[in-house]
Amino acid sequence: IGTDTQNNLENFYNVAVGRYCMSYSSGNRNIAIGSNSLSFIGSEDSIAIGNEALSNTLNLSYSNIAVGSYSLNSSTSVGNVIAVGESSFNSANSAGHSIGIGYFAGALCNNVYNSIFLGEGAGSYSVGSGNTYIGYNAGQYSSGNNNIEILSNLGTSKISNLSNKINLGNVVYGD
Numbered sequence: 380i381g382t383d384t385q386n387n388l389e390n391f392y393n394v395a396v397g398r399y400c401m402s403y404s405s406g407n408r409n410i411a412i413g414s415n416s417l418s419f420i421g422s423e424d425s426i427a428i429g430n431e432a433l434s435n436t437l438n439l440s441y442s443n444i445a446v447g448s449y450s451l452n453s454s455t456s457v458g459n460v461i462a463v464g465e466s467s468f469n470s471a472n473s474a475g476h477s478i479g480i481g482y483f484a485g486a487l488c489n490n491v492y493n494s495i496f497l498g499e500g501a502g503s504y505s506v507g508s509g510n511t512y513i514g515y516n517a518g519q520y521s522s523g524n525n526n527i528e529i530l531s532n533l534g535t536s537k538i539s540n541l542s543n544k545i546n547l548g549n550v551v552y553g554d
Contacts, residue, residue, distance in 0.1 A: 393408070394411070395410075395412075396412045396413075399415045399418055400416050400417065402419070404418055404422070405420075406420075406421050406422040406423045406441075409423070409427075412427070413427065413432055414431070416434060416445075419435050419436075420436045420437075420439050421439060422436075422440075424442045427451070428447075429448040429465075431448060431452050432450045433445040433451045434452055434453075435453045436452070437454075437455045438457075441459070442458070446463045448466070450468060454471040454474070455472045456472065456473045456474075458476075460477050461477075463481075464480055464499075468486060471488050471489075472489045474491045475491075476492055477495065478496065479496040480497050481499045481501055483500045484497065484500065484503065487504050488504065488506065489505075490507065494512075495510075497512070498512075498517060500519050501516065503516070503519050503520075505522065507522055511528070512527075512528050514529055515530060515531070516535070516536060517530040517536060518536055519536050521538040521540070523538060523539075523540060526538045526542065526545070526546075528545070530546075531548055537552055
């Protein structure tokens, strides 16, 4: 439903609602709601809700969920990712089996697998796997694996370029 919806679409069992929704895409069993959502990609079993959600993404694997304008937009090599919030996992590179909830959560991250980002900017610009970042800008610009950081208010990430660390509100910090 919508102007140029499912334009040049290949495959079957898809639902698209919105202008240019699911245009120039391929894949089966997808749901797209919102202008340009799930466009210019190949995906299976994915859901995109929001303006340009899950669009312009290269090497997309199956079973992704993107809710919010520009969530999982313009990303490369992502699969089994849940992105909820405007621009969550936007322009992510090599991300899989991860969750980002909040505005800009996991945006511009690189080589992120098995990670959880909750809060505005959590995990944005980060590199590394197995991380859990909760709170405003927790884990932002960090590089490392298997870290846990929980921040409140406007705390600054202390994880930086380390692995196997924990930071709780900049009060409890260590291995």
